[in-house]
Amino acid sequence: MKLNYALTFVLALGTLVANAQDKNKLRDNVAHQTMMTVSGHQSQQEAIANFAKSYELDENSTFQEYRTTTDKLGNTHSRYQQYFNGIKVQFGVMIVHNKQGSVSLINGELYNPKTINTVPSLSKEVGLQRAIEHTNANAYLWEDASQAALMGYSKPVGELVIFPDVNKGIVHLAYMYDVYSTSPISRNEVYVDAHSGDILFKNPIIKHADRLISNNEISAKAKELENTLNSALVEGTADTRYSGTRPIETTPEGSEFILLDTTRGDGIVTYNCEGFNAYQDLHFSDNDNAWTAAEYDNDEKDNGALDAHWGAEVTYDFWQDIFNRNSFDDEGAQIISYVHYDDADEPLFLDTGYDNAFWNGSVMTYGDGNTFDILTAADVCGHEIGHAVCTFTADLAYQNQSGGMNEGYSDIWGACVEHFGRTGSIDGAIDPNVWLIGEDLNSPPLRSMSDPNSRNDPDTYLGDNWVSTGDEGTCVPDATTNDYCGVHTNSGVLNHWFYILTEGAADTNNAPTPDTYDVAGIGMVKSAEIAYLAERDYLTPNATYFDARNATIAVASSIYCANSPEVISVTNAWYAVNVGEEFAEAADDVSLMSITNNTEVGCDAGTFSPQIVVSNGGTNMLGDVDISFSVNGAATTTVTETVNLGTCESTTLTLDIGSLTRGANVLNVDVTTTNDGRPENNTGTVLVVVNDAAEVDVVNTFDTVEESLISYNDGVISSLWERGVAQGTLLSDAVAGGSDVYGTNLDGNHPDGTIAYLVSQCYDLSSVENAILKFDMAFDLEENWDIMYMQYTTDGGSTWQTLGTASDANWYNNDRLPDGTDCFNCIGSQWTGEGEDAHSGGGLNATMHEYSYSLSAFDNDGSAETSMVFRFVFQSDAAVNEEGVIVDNFVVEADQIVLATTNNEFKGLSIYPNPTNTIVNISGQDLKDAKVSVIDLSGRVISNNASVFNGNVLQVNMEQLASGSYFLVIENENYRSVKQVIRK
CATH class of the missing domain: 3.10.450 (Nuclear Transport Factor 2; Chain: A,)
Incomplete structure (x- = not known):
């Protein structure tokens, strides 16, 4: 049920x-x-x-x-x-x-703390003392300077945060402290109420898993411990304890070889703690790089270190090869492993062995085991580093259902890493032992993904062995009494969902009212991708199992289609574990997958013929599709196309829009079919900007309609920018000389939360030199919160770059970047500041000043751009608005030069992208009947009439050409131009 x-x-x-x-x-x-x-x-x-x-x-x-x-x-x-x-x-x-x-x-x-007192009653020092008293440890890592330095750790000072108690729906002002104790071992983010001193929550960075598997929250890359840029890397062979003979990467050091791999990210290194309860940078070493069982399968279990090193390597390779993820943080973070770690401060021969493995927020730590064998198996390594991946993606809170999914995801990645490491891929048949967690270390295993009930874990939400959480019950998360509301136990629901999705299953679950299900498996390649993208792109810290269902269905629908076998299996696998209903088929459904996103700032109106992609998301054959489209809310045109598509098949259709007027145009498209079962996927909208050419040395005073510029807000046709007389208290017509200007609301304050663009016309700089951009501007902006900057494009608006930096003379006045406190919108180069503040050039910011920027990099002395466009970018934050910005007298000044060109060149010609490795686009005037020939540097004609006219641009496919420079000869009856293009 x-x-x-x-x-x-x-x-x-x-x-x-x-x-x-x-x-x-x-x-x-x-x-x-x-x-x-x-x-x-x-x-x-x-x-x-x-x-x-x-x-x-x-x-x-x-x-x-x-x-x-x-x-x-x-x-x-x-x-x-x-x-x-x-x-x-x-x-x-x-x-x-x-x-x-x-x-x-x-x-x-999101959380609403609008009634909270944000001024703390307690100092950070008092808060830390409360956190220490609550931890009640015998020793702390910050008390040992050398050990703390190895971990990149220091005594916590406390971060002031707003902490929501999601079980009670109450928000608190709190201090967060990273408290790392060494006796007993623990590391927690401790949240202390900044008014009452109460302990609100402990989020474990070191997470113990029934004495076997512990997990992590990573907040920083491990510090680099080896300078190995010039070291020679060698491949060795290792007789591992659990995975047979495997290749490993090592590094020579003197006459020995050590477990140090510099081929992966910032490196992988494995150290020997020798049974001490302290980290030490002691290398394992071998004299011939053949790490044999005869040498390392000893009483100290040294061959377990070979598993740790190889396991870290294959974990890195899994994330890199399968998902193109560069280490757990996707930035190449170094993976450091410490083997033979013991938590007891006594000689090894007197100790029973440390029955744990964990990530401490910086490094992997492996004990030699007591109940278990040495804890360096591949699925343990994949599980632990999987928690690091979680921290850098969804960062699932370690409590309630989200904590269960945190553990469940690590089980998933442990299984994937084990299968990948032992077979070289995640395709093909899967050894049943892959679905057991910790099976190499002990019998019976710690958990089972294929049969969670066999290890007293739930395989069904609210079913047998389910531990009530704060999400659907009254449990208050606690480390000692309820395992943060059953995070290790309830992980069985997610890892069993993944097993069913991968392998397929038919059975009846043990929900309060049982359901019978039949799920077709889709294999680990697809199931792992769907699970990962949901974790990376959709889930938030306190997500529930139903959130995970929504996320995985959304991912599968985007990769395949809404009625695909993959979506059906994802949905029904959740049904099998009692989360949501069975998949409900739509017999008839058409989906608008995409519209040509042609937001180019073209330099002539031309005709616009966008392409749309439609897909059949229903089970019936899709025959006729009705397509309705309109521009700028004008009359709607409806056409009918016969597509004859099977389930999940798609096709591309071309719309005949016709000519577009100069300015920002919005194209709306709607598709439908008879008895369409999912109308929510039928619509789409794109913004299309059409521009025209301007003349160098002509000042645009904005005084007439003919001098209007294109303006629009981020993604929409409506515009904050207005042309007229400034009437603000500070930015008044007096400072503008009474003439018309462009401003962000001319008679009041600008709105909050807005990005607005003011776009210049197109400038041909190919036949000028000493080009310089000038304009007058005054502004009144909340400093470091509301900003203004300028961008340019040379490829018709496909890409935009920031023009200039704060170090350029007579240009930006601010170089701030976001720092977590303010300047959240800052890009490192911007204008910002109150109108009443002093201006560096004299007067105030609200007084008109001329700004100028050299364009020599783009004129004939530089890249000789033929179609350059500029735009002002205004961006306001979510609070506190002021009068904004006014600009006037926009001009590009330059010296004209005589170029050796013919009189029949195409006007406004633009080539982009250049360099390219696929398609190069050619835009400009009068191109419709032109053809393009491709010629190499020796003058040999590679191709005649190599172009295809698409919309208002010519397109030349360079994909089959070798890398190098080529000439494009563009010609028709009236014009001829030659342009150089580089094939990457």
Whole structure:
């Protein structure tokens, strides 16, 4: 029996499912995350603002982007951290999903601390003492300077944060301390209420797993311990304890070889603790690089160190080869292992052996075992480093259901690493032992992914052996009494879901009301990808199992299609573990997969013929598709296309839009079919900007309609920029001389949370020299929060670059970058500051000053750009608005020169991208009947008429050509131009 889950979708500007106070609290049997589908053509800032409104957040809540990933379809997923009055909100994470440059979905968990007192009553020193008293250890790592230095650790000073108690729905002002004790061993993030001194939560960095497997939260790369840039690397052979004879990378040191690998990321190194309860940089060594069983299968279990070294290498290779992830942090972090570690301060021969392995936040640590054998098996290594990956992706909180998934994900990665390490791939048949956790160390194993009940773990949500959590019960997470509400036990639900999805299964579960299921396995290649992308791109710290269901279905739908066998299996595998309903097929469904994202700032209107991709998401054959489209909200045109697509098949269709006017144009497209079962996937929108040419040395005063520029807000046609007389208190018409200007709201303050562009016309700099850009500007901006800067494009708007730096004379006045406190929008080069502040050139910021920038890098003395466009970028944060910016008298001044050119050159010609390794685009005037020949440097004609006219550009495919320089001869009856292009 399935609980009546309700996926929390908030339609843009639609009805909310819960008030803000409720959203601070985990609610029974529903997703904790909010998901908002973005309809229409909203900018990213507008979509973020609407998502924040669903939590009733005010202007004191701000968001800082801290990580962006891109999937193989080109969609981006950007994570934002929530701040309140500049204080980090723990767990406050929002993920913005962009498809084709437009926001399609936002999900996350935010918290509303608007009633909280953000001035602490306790000092950091008092708070630390409370954390130490609560830890109640005999010794702390900061008391041993040498050991602390090895770990890159120092005594905690405390970070002021806002901490939400998700079980009670209450937020607290708190100090967070990273407390590392060495007797007994523990490392926790301890949260202390900054007013009462109460201990709110302990988040374990070292996570013990029933005395066998411990896990991590990584906050920094391990410090580099070896300078090996010039060392010679050698491949050795190792007779490992658990995985047979394996190749390992080592490094010669004198006449010996040591377990140091510098071929992977920042390196992999394995050290020997010799049974002490301290870390020491003592290498294992061998004289001939053949690490044999005769030498290392000894009473000290030294061959276990070979497993640790090889296991770290194959774990790195798994993440690199399968997911192109460079170590656990995706930045090449060094993986350091310490073997023969003991927590007892006594001689090894008197000790029973340390029955644990853990990641301590910096390094891997392996004990020799007592109940278990030495804890260096491949799945242990993959499991532990999997927790590091979690920290740098979803960062699942170690409590309740999210903690169970934290453990479950590490079991998944342990199994994948074991299978990958022993077979060289994650394809093909899987040894049944792969689905056992710790089977090499002990019999019976610690856990079973194929049969969790056999190890007293649940294989079904709310089924046999399920430990009640704060998500659906009243459990209060605690380390000693309930294992943070059953994180190790409840991991069985996620790891069993992964097993069923991979291998397939048919059975009846043990839910309160049992369900019979039949799931077709999709193999580990697909199941691992779906699980990883959900963890990386969708899950937030306090996600529940139902959030994981939503995330994996979203991933599978994006990779395959909504009615694909993969989506069916993902959905039904969750049904098998009692999370959500069975897959419900749609007999008829058409999905709009993409629209040509042609946001180019072209330099002539031309015709626009975008392409759309439609897919059949239904079980029936898709025959006729009705396509409706409109530009700028004008009359809708509807055409019918016969596509004849089978399930999950797709096709590309071309729309005949016709000519577009100069300016920012919004194209809306809707597709449908008879009895369409999923209308939510039928619409799409793109922004298309069409420009024209400007003349050098002509000052644009903005006084007439003919001198108007193109302006639009981020992703939408509406514009903050206005042309007219400035009437603000500071930015008034008096400072502008009474003439028309462009401004960000001419008679009041600018809005919050807005990115707005003011785009120049196109400038041909190929026949001028000593070019310089000039304009007048005055501004009144909240310093370090609201900013203005300038960008340029030379490829028709495909890419934009920042123009200049703060070190350039008479240019930007600020070089700040975000630091977690303020300047969240800063890019390192910008204008910002109050209008009343003194200007470096005299007067105030609100007084008109001329700004200038040399364009010599782009004129005939530089790259001789034929179509260069500039744009002002204004960006405001979520709170405190002021009068903004006004600009006037825009001009590109230059000296004309005589070039050896013919009189019949194409006008406004632009070649991009250049260099290229695939398609090169050619835009300009009068190109429709032109042909292009490709000629190499020797003058040999490689291809005649090599171009295809697509929309308003010529396209030449360079993919089959060798790397090097070529000439493109572009000609028709009236014009002829020659352009050089580089094939990468």
